[in-house]
Amino acid sequence: MSTILKxxxxxxxxxxxxxxxxxxxxxxxELRAGEVLAIxxxxxxxxxxxxxxxxxxxxxxxxxxxxxxxxxGRELNGLEDDELRDVRGEQIAMVFQDPMSSLNPVYRVGDQxxxxxxxxxxxxxxxxxxxxxxxxxSVGIPNPERRVRHYPHEFSGGMRQRVMIAMALALExxxxxxxxPTTALDVTVQAQILRLLDQLNRDRxxxxxxxxxxxxxxxxxxxxxxxxxxxxxxxxxxLDETFYDPQHPYTWGLLGSxxxxxxxRGARLAQIPGQPPSLLAPPKGCRFAPRCPHEFDKCSELxxxxxxxxxxxxxxxxxxxxxxxxxxxxxxx
Amino acid sequence: xxxxxxxxxxxDLVKHFPIKSGVVVDREVARVRAVxxxxxSLREGETLGLVGESGCGKSTLCRAILQLTQPTSGSVKFLxxxxxxxxxxxxxxxxxxxxxxxxxxxxSLNPRKRVGQIVGxxxxxxxLAKGAELKRRVQDLLxxxxxxPEHYNRYPHEFSGGQRQRIGIARALALQPKMIVADEPVSxxxxxxxxxxxxxxxxxxxxxxxxxxxxxxxxxxxxxxxxxxxxxxxxxxxxxxxxxxxxxRPIHPYTNALLSAVPIPDPKRNAARERLVLQGDVPSPxxxxxxxxxxxxxxxxxxxxxxxxxxxxxxxxxxxxxxxHPRNVEEPVAQGxx
Numbered sequence: 305m306s307t308i309l310k311x312x313x314x315x316x317x318x319x320x321x322x323x324x325x326x327x328x329x330x331x332x333x334e335l336r337a338g339e340v341l342a343i344x345x346x347x348x349x350x351x352x353x354x355x356x357x358x359x360x361x362x363x364x365x366x367x368x369x370x371x372x373x374x375x376x377g378r379e380l381n382g383l384e385d386d387e388l389r390d391v392r393g394e395q396i397a398m399v400f401q402d403p404m405s406s407l408n409p410v411y412r413v414g415d416q417x418x419x420x421x422x423x424x425x426x427x428x429x430x431x432x433x434x435x436x437x438x439x440x441x442s443v444g445i446p447n448p449e450r451r452v453r454h455y456p457h458e459f460s461g462g463m464r465q466r467v468m469i470a471m472a473l474a475l476e477x478x479x480x481x482x483x484x485p486t487t488a489l490d491v492t493v494q495a496q497i498l499r500l501l502d503q504l505n506r507d508r509x510x511x512x513x514x515x516x517x518x519x520x521x522x523x524x525x526x527x528x529x530x531x532x533x534x535x536x537x538x539x540x541x542x543l544d545e546t547f548y549d550p551q552h553p554y555t556w557g558l559l560g561s562x563x564x565x566x567x568x569r570g571a572r573l574a575q576i577p578g579q580p581p582s583l584l585a586p587p588k589g590c591r592f593a594p595r596c597p598h599e600f601d602k603c604s605e606l607x608x609x610x611x612x613x614x615x616x617x618x619x620x621x622x623x624x625x626x627x628x629x630x631x632x633x634x635x636x637x
Numbered sequence: 638x639x640x641x642x643x644x645x646x647x648x649d650l651v652k653h654f655p656i657k658s659g660v661v662v663d664r665e666v667a668r669v670r671a672v673x674x675x676x677x678s679l680r681e682g683e684t685l686g687l688v689g690e691s692g693c694g695k696s697t698l699c700r701a702i703l704q705l706t707q708p709t710s711g712s713v714k715f716l717x718x719x720x721x722x723x724x725x726x727x728x729x730x731x732x733x734x735x736x737x738x739x740x741x742x743x744x745s746l747n748p749r750k751r752v753g754q755i756v757g758x759x760x761x762x763x764x765l766a767k768g769a770e771l772k773r774r775v776q777d778l779l780x781x782x783x784x785x786p787e788h789y790n791r792y793p794h795e796f797s798g799g800q801r802q803r804i805g806i807a808r809a810l811a812l813q814p815k816m817i818v819a820d821e822p823v824s825x826x827x828x829x830x831x832x833x834x835x836x837x838x839x840x841x842x843x844x845x846x847x848x849x850x851x852x853x854x855x856x857x858x859x860x861x862x863x864x865x866x867x868x869x870x871x872x873x874x875x876x877x878x879x880x881x882x883x884x885x886r887p888i889h890p891y892t893n894a895l896l897s898a899v900p901i902p903d904p905k906r907n908a909a910r911e912r913l914v915l916q917g918d919v920p921s922p923x924x925x926x927x928x929x930x931x932x933x934x935x936x937x938x939x940x941x942x943x944x945x946x947x948x949x950x951x952x953x954x955x956x957x958x959x960x961x962h963p964r965n966v967e968e969p970v971a972q973g974x975x
Contacts, residue, residue: 346827460918490690490854492915495898499914517828520900523907543904559902561832563857565884566901573836573861576829579797 308511309335309358309396309479314371316350316357318364323584327353329535331371332609335479338509340501342522344558345532348580351515354532355481358513359396360388375479394424397472401484403464407456413440413467414452421474439470443500462493469500473510480504481513486521498524519562523547531555534580534591537609540618550636551612551619551628554592560635574635590620598623598631643714644816644848645679645702650711652694652701656923670922671697673872674711676949679816684842684849686863686880688856688895690919694872695852699818702850703735704728716815733763736809740821742801746793752779752804753789759811778807783837799830803837810841816848823858835862856899860884865955868892871922871930874949878956886965888958890935893965929961937962 316328328350335341343351356362358373360380373380380391392398400406408416417436421427427435433452440448443466456464465485472480482501486494502525504510516522522529522543529546531539531554539552550556560574578595581587587594589604596603602622609620623631652672657663672694679685689695700706702713704720713720715731736759739745746755757775760766766774776786782803793801802822809817819838823831835858841847853859859866860880867877868889876889887893897913915934920926926933932942939962947959952966 346829462918490919491856491898492690492894493918495900495912495914496916498900518900519828519902520907523902523904524900547902547904557829561829562902563831563835563855563861564902565857565860565896565899566903566906572839573832575832575836577833579799579830 306337307334308337308376309513310372310374311354311358312372312374314354314357314373315369316353316362317368319366319368324368325583326535326586327583328357329586331532331535331537333530333537333540335511335513337478338505338511340505340512340514340525340527341530342514342516342526342528343530343532344516344519344522346517346580348534348583349532350535350583351532352483355398355483355513355515358481359392359398360385361398390424393420393477394475395477396479396481397475397477399465399468399472399480399482399485401487403461403468403488404456406468407464409456412453412455413459417452417467417471417474420471424475435474436470439474440467442473443467443470444496445470460493461489462496465489465497466500469497469504473504473508476508478509479511479513481515483515484517485514487516487518494521501525519547519558531558534586535583536591536620537618538592538620540609540616542616545617549613549617550632551617551625552592552621553596553598553623553632556632556635557595590622642681643678644681644716645850646712646714647678647702648676648712648714650675650698650701650713651709652697652706653709667923670872670925672701672708673922673925675869675872675874677867677874677877679848679850681815681848682842682846683865684851684863686859686866687850687852687869688854688859688866689869690854690895692919692922693869694922695854695869696820698869699737699820699850699852703737703818705737729763733812734815736812736814736817738802738805738809738817738819738822741825742798742805743793743825745805746801748793750792751789752784752791752793752796755793755804756807756811759808763812765812775807775811778810779804781810781841782807783833797830798826799833802826802834806834806837806841810845813845814847816850818850818852820852821854822851824853824855831858838862856884856895868895871920871925873930873959875931875960876956876958877949878953878958882953882956886953888952888956888963888965889931889960890937890962890964891931892958894934929959937964 312332314328314331317324317326331354345351353362357369414436418432421432421435436452437448440451445451445466486497505512526543528542530537533554539555557576576595581591589606593599593603607620607622609618611618613625650672651674653668653670655665656667658666675698687695701708708721753775756778757771760771776789779786779788784803823834851862863880866880866883867874870891876892887896894913894915901907917934920933928944929942929947932938941961947961949957949959951957952963
């Protein structure tokens with residue numbers, strides 16, 4: 305599969321009243337055509353900032369962005385705002401967590417989609433409106449002819465998220481960035497939306513960057529997983545490697561602290577002690593070291609993200625891979 | 638798994654919110670049937686999990702049990718005493734034994750009070766401690782929930798979400814209650830912090846013999862903490878069972894769908910599972926469907942489900958469900974007339 309999006313050494317920092325927050329520190333990865341890439345991490349790990357920076361949404365007077373984002377050979381980071389606007393939507397579309405605040409409450413849903421299409425395409429109102437109906441139908445909204453005339457508040461949370469996805473697909477992008485698309489939804493509705501994303505990925509060969517904190521969602525649809533911690537990628541591996549051969553102690557901690565439906569109940573959960581570091585002054589060496597039970601001398605130096613167990617499986621931990629095998633069984637079975 | 642006598646007995650509890658309309662005289666035009674006839678019991682030292690999707694009435698049920706909102710009808714007996722209909726003054730002595738932990742660790746702590754005051758207020762209000770004794774007890778509590786006694790003079794905004802939830806737990810523990818109602822206590826927290834708080838709640842339960850009514854929408858969390866689980870849909874309990882039995886063989890189709898909707902963080906097992914994906918959304922509690930309120934989304938619904946409301950029947954030992962077409966039972970129980 306060919307690489308369509310390449311992020312290289314991306315750094316994003318924001319100047320705030322308290323100091324400079326290093327939200328993303330040296331993030332590099334590739335997205336291949338038709339792939340579902342999950343970015344997992346806890347709040348403040350930099351996963352959303354990474355995704356938003358790809359489409360230029362973090363550009364602000366107090367933001368400092370370095371590194372490159374290359375989409376099909378075109379560097380996006382250096383583009384002017386209006387040039388980037390063409391890429392955004394046309395080629396890379398985004399869906400956000402909260403579908404209510406992403407839709408304009410005073411316009412009918414159909415009009416919002418129509419306006420968006422006409423801003424990018426030379427279509428008559430009639431043609432664009434027909435396209436809006438088609439789009440709503442394609443994401444599984446019943447009675448689309450009637451629903452285009454409704455306002456956002458007349459839709460349920462799950463249906464609103466479908467509207468957002470329909471809108472994102474309007475210009476037939478080949479990358480969809482979905483930032484926590486199911487976090488605000490109930491599980492039964494989440495299952496519907498995940499099924500829809502999976503179907504779009506298969507039928508249209510749509511590459512998806514899925515940002516989530518839920519490893520269950522990851523297991524459901526991802527091909528590849530990036531685990532982020534304190535602004536850095538700590539592990540980059542295929543879905544199976546992430547779950548069955550994880551290399552970074554933070555990934556172990558995440559897997560170990562899950563309360564799963566399919567395992568016998570243990571008396572006590574493996575918890576990660578403490579809390580993530582402040583990104584105003586992140587630790588000099590390995591950023592996970594202060595919470596890591598396996599910390600040793602070498603951890604005062606930041607480990608590079610590189611293959612240690614072969615192939616495309618990258619991690620950021622100094623421990624010897626053989627040693628890791630015996631240590632991680634204490635956390636994950 | 639009986640751990641003791643019933644501490645809390647809820648019978649046929651109803652909470653309807655009227656929807657009023659009218660220019661001069663307010664007329665009731667409809668009612669939101671938030672809690673519509675719920676019965677459950679909680680024994681001493683036990684954890685009862687309460688699951689359901691948003692809008693199913695979980696939180697309203699908690700508030701109605703604690704009399705934070707006045708129930709429309711029904712009975713709540715706590716330590717053998719009826720709570721419904723009591724005045725606030727008469728409730729106060731009983732409140733010592735029933736406390737609550739809230740979902741949002743940001744909204745549930747007064748930002749203008751110091752931690753010491755937040756945790757110490759219940760002790761002072763109930764006249765249990767003051768002065769140096771008060772401070773010592775608050776610091777003991779902070780220490781017990783994993784905070785440091787030096788945090789006494791800090792303000793809530795200085796803490797992370799997980800630490801704030803610990804403050805909320807310390808406040809609930811202050812009066813040494815018998816029962817704690819925890820309404821989504823970990824859903825606002827990150828996974829690794831969730832595990833810390835769940836472990837803490839379990840330790841405290843063992844140490845003080847607490848009973849929890851534990852509300853959550855996350856079925857994994859509920860399974861981990863609960864001895865028994867009640868599943869709610871549109872203001873009613875549709876299934877109630879011992880935890881392992883509920884997860885091993887869910888009887889109500891809604892419980893089946895809920896369990897099937899939760900993705901398992903294990904790609905191979907997840908792919909190997911048979912999934913039941915429900916169509917549509919939860920209907921409005923203003924105008925719930927007639928008969929079984931789940932029939933609009935149920936793949937097994939038949940004629941009878943649209944007209945007759947199924948009763949909660951015992952399909953296996955200590956395992957009740959309200960369904961005309963129960964799953965995972967060998968012999969259908971004789972359907973009582975409803």
